Amino acid sequence: MKNIIDELSWRGLIQNKVPGVEKQLKKRTTIYIGFDPTSDSLHLGSLLPVIILIHFQKLGHKSIALIGGATGLIGDPSEKKDQRIFLSLETLQKNTESIKKQLSKLLDFYSEKTELLNNFSWIKNISLLDFLRNVGKHFPINYMMSKDSVKKRIDNNKNNGMSFTEFSYSLIQGYDFLYLNKEKDCLLQIGGSDQWGNITTGIELIRKITGKKAYGITFPLVTKSDGIKFGKSEKGENIWLDRKRTTPYKFYQFWMNVSDKEIEKFIKIYTFFSKEKIESFILKHRKNPEKRFLQKRVAEEITQWVHGKKAYEEVVKISHVLFGKKYINELLLSLDEKIFFSIYENIPHMKLPYKEFEKGVFLLDILKKSSLFASKSEANRALNLNSISINKKLIKKNILIHKENLIGKKYILFQFGKKTFLL
Known part of the structure; x- marks a missing residue:
């Protein structure tokens, strides 16, 4: 044997x-x-x-x-x-x-x-x-x-x-x-x-x-970036296998955001690729680490295993919408209801009455109600630092948002910085 x-x-x-x-x-x-x-x-x-x-x-x-x-x-x-x-x-x-x-x-x-x-x-x-x-x-x-x-x-x-x-x-x-x-x-x-x-x-x-x-x-026990082990009773955020506790999107993004040093360790312990294949993957990754080849490979393998191929394909589409740069406005407008609902389920979200947008709602009033910021003043500082986008367009002042700004008469995509979203 x-x-x-x-x-x-x-x-x-x-x-x-x-x-x-x-x-x-x-x-x-x-x-x-x-x-x-x-x-x-x-x-x-x-x-x-x-x-x-x-x-x-x-x-x-x-x-x-x-x-x-x-x-x-x-x-x-x-x-x-x-x-x-x-x-x-x-x-x-x-x-x-x-x-x-x-x-x-x-x-x-x-x-x-x-x-x-x-x-x-x-x-x-x-x-x-x-x-x-x-x-x-x-x-x-x-x-x-x-x-x-x-x-x-x-x-x-x-x-x-x-x-x-x-x-x-x-x-x-x-x-x-x-x-x-x-x-x-x-x-x-x-x-x-x-x-x-x-x-x-x-x-x-x-x-x-x-x-x-x-x-x-x-x-060896696997630890989070703060040094605390992953565990059911441990403090801090955990990455669960149950999609109700950690969405497939968040699960996928965890692997995509692992550091280059950690991903070389994780591909060995979390996948079943052979030693030869893993060594070739690592060499390919080191030549162009900015392309995050290892992160993508591990994220694909483990997300499909835990959540299935369909869920994996869905989170890849969501990631493309949220982080893509080419033709993003056209892409947002062309997305069907199913994909938007999937995004809604996978990222932080909130509901607002549609009728409020007939007269218009100020951006800061929406952000104040959201989970993105602790206060209106904190949201205002982010706005002044050019850190807020609406439907992938950078916003530099406290504008009124009307129903014309809704995608499919239903959704608005807010972004704070590079990685924080709210629908």
Whole structure:
């Protein structure tokens, strides 16, 4: 079999691994990766484990995607400063169904069917006494306290410490690995770098109860430009896979705006192009970086995978309208209602009464009501700096906008600077 470790290593998808895993992976191996259902959608960070599952399948291994319907009731404390807010069982069940649908679509697109499981189906049957007797007895407190996820959690919250609920999380995840090892002959667990402590707990539990050797691999966490990881509970803006939370246009534009340095890393970890093809793409990009060849290639590949070919073609048209320069006035006037509605759905928008435009509405009054500016004075400053356009025409004063200015008697396209739009 082709060496999966080599494949993932050159892509930058391995951070830590248990010794001996290379030898094990020369044979067909069952692996599993867990997905946390504390939100109703996956995001860019959780797209990485999906990609890794596919790489393993492509090279002949069997993969399991495990949704944490039970562990989600507790919340993983790894890399968290405070205890998570507990979600109701009903909410978690809805989230689980939503994520299950997303995983099925993503995995079926590229590979054989992955087995989808929910740990709630077996953990719900375990009594507290059985868990403490059969699992808890194998782990001294000193062992648990040595885990980075525990030490960091306590250090970051010295006043309140760490609840027993959070403290037990690693043992429950460890039990998942033991269960899958017994029932599915699963020998390898993979997770983000923050999961190393949880993974090794499972490996240790399997060794103590069955005497078998199990393995673990972690991959680096992907961070946003501010250094914060993509995560369901992280602060700041996230890039979601659900089009209701992040529109296909915004999703596409995220990739188009990635820096040249980052895009060379992202094409390796977020696409399935071969090493030879990626190296040729990078060389082509470096010759004319201003053409953003890599950004376009990655945006096309991932947007089609996540949102489909039709959505990709639609956002390309939208981008051409918003950022194109040639014949833009004629293009705006010739666009049909369907495309304008698509633009409306994908960028910031607002509604105003049509009758107001019969007498005319001042530009600054519209901008004041919009989400583009915090105040009328801020909008006025932007106008004085020649930063405002209407229907792709630069506006230098507070003009009255009449119904004659509406495209198709219905739309006005405002632009602030190069990349901020409002319809």
